Amino acid sequence: MSSLKILIPVKRVIDHAIRPRVNRAQTAVETANVKMSMNPFCAIAMEEAVRLREILKENVSEIIAVSAGPAKSADILRTAMGMGADRSILIETDQELEPLAVAKLLKKLVQDEGCNLVILGKQAIDDDCSQTGQMLAGLLNWPQCTCAAKVEFKDDKFRVTREIDGGQEIIAANVPLIITTDLRLNEPRLVSLPNIMKAKKKPIKSIKAEDLGIDIYPRLKTIKVTEPPARKGGAKVKNVDELISRLKEVGAIQ
Template sequence: MSQKLRILVPIKRVIDFAIKPRINKNNTGVETKGVKFSMNPFCDIALEESIRIKENNKDLVEKIHAASIGPTKAQDILRTALAKGADTTTLVDVGDQEVEPLNVAKILKKIVEKENSNLVILGKQAIDDDSNQTGQMLAGLLNWPQATYASKVQIEGDSVTVVREIDGGSDTLRAKLPMVISTDLRLNEPRYASLPNIMKAKKKPLEKIKASDLDVKIENRLETLKVEEPPQRKAGIKVDSVDELISKLKDIKAI
């Protein structure tokens, strides 16, 4: 008999993907004041996949629990997750403190134990720090099998088959639950939350806790010394023939 799925979906609040980040005046990071924030796109894909698994296997999924680690304002993306189809949510309120991937993984491990989760589906990376580390670290801490860069997920009983994207092709893995899956762009197209569901989500309970409630001490090991814009590229030129292209490349000693 198949065990019931208790899916944990970690989601992160980031500057909206459609906005070009600006470096702050102190050159210590990007400007966050007066900027639109939204759910990290890869997290949105992970949430969508968990909802599709539930819709396609109604008797298999017990619940979908969305969790976010961030400021109080991260409640917004958790409400969005509820509106889209998550059953319960937890906000680990860390204020404006930066939380590195290892600390995120430690907090998520505690939430996995607290929620008795047996499947974690999360985005492969966040678009703000692009670390691409949390899923791997979480699997290591839990000692669970993992499949990264998932482009297709299929569940049959206690067995999970994942097609993952690799250089020049795809790789197919199979593992037994419990496991950790990180999602890639081509896994699915996330849905929009309907207005009625958004209104309903505002009334649903949202658990708020601190990292200390989970016995996790946040210790950062990295220090940002300086953030600066990349140098501007020189404008290119058009050529009328291959011979002219070769001549220009020789002039700049590229060949």
């Protein structure tokens, strides 16, 4: 089999345990003084790459983590290297990136680094777009296996199990390949203290987004961000007749 060089995109987002708040200007979600961490789907992708290397051993030549965002994104790249990435690349920009822009940046890196497998989370928990992997596959003209719940490598092919309505679907594909990960794929390992210390010695290459020659200017404009309306409390009824009466009052039935 050909050696696998794996690229793992990771995104810095508000920690999944934190409840997001809209800022006072209602232009975005408040991020100042808020705990940030690696997107959970990205952590699953990173874990899957490490497991592949544990199984395939020398047939995985390198695992590269990449993130696009502000300089602070280096912290999640250190986490990725603590999980097992050999090195990482930071595409530094303060511009808010849309999925197409990220896909274009990743395409450039895939070509420059000579990667033949990209594993990334199916979505980020901040925007929930679930588009980057598919767009990257389209730009590279590579096969894609999205929403992977199980990944196996047999007979020089990847076999990816996906959960679909009413059952499961198994897709087989050769590299080069794009795989996007679902929550059920694995449970990311905790980063041990020795691995955290080792990660500090691993290199992070920083690149300015504008130096890549990619148009990342946003095509969408956020007009306003507001909190969802508060849910009203439920009410108890004594019998079916009262239930029907209440439903008629609110126009649920006629």
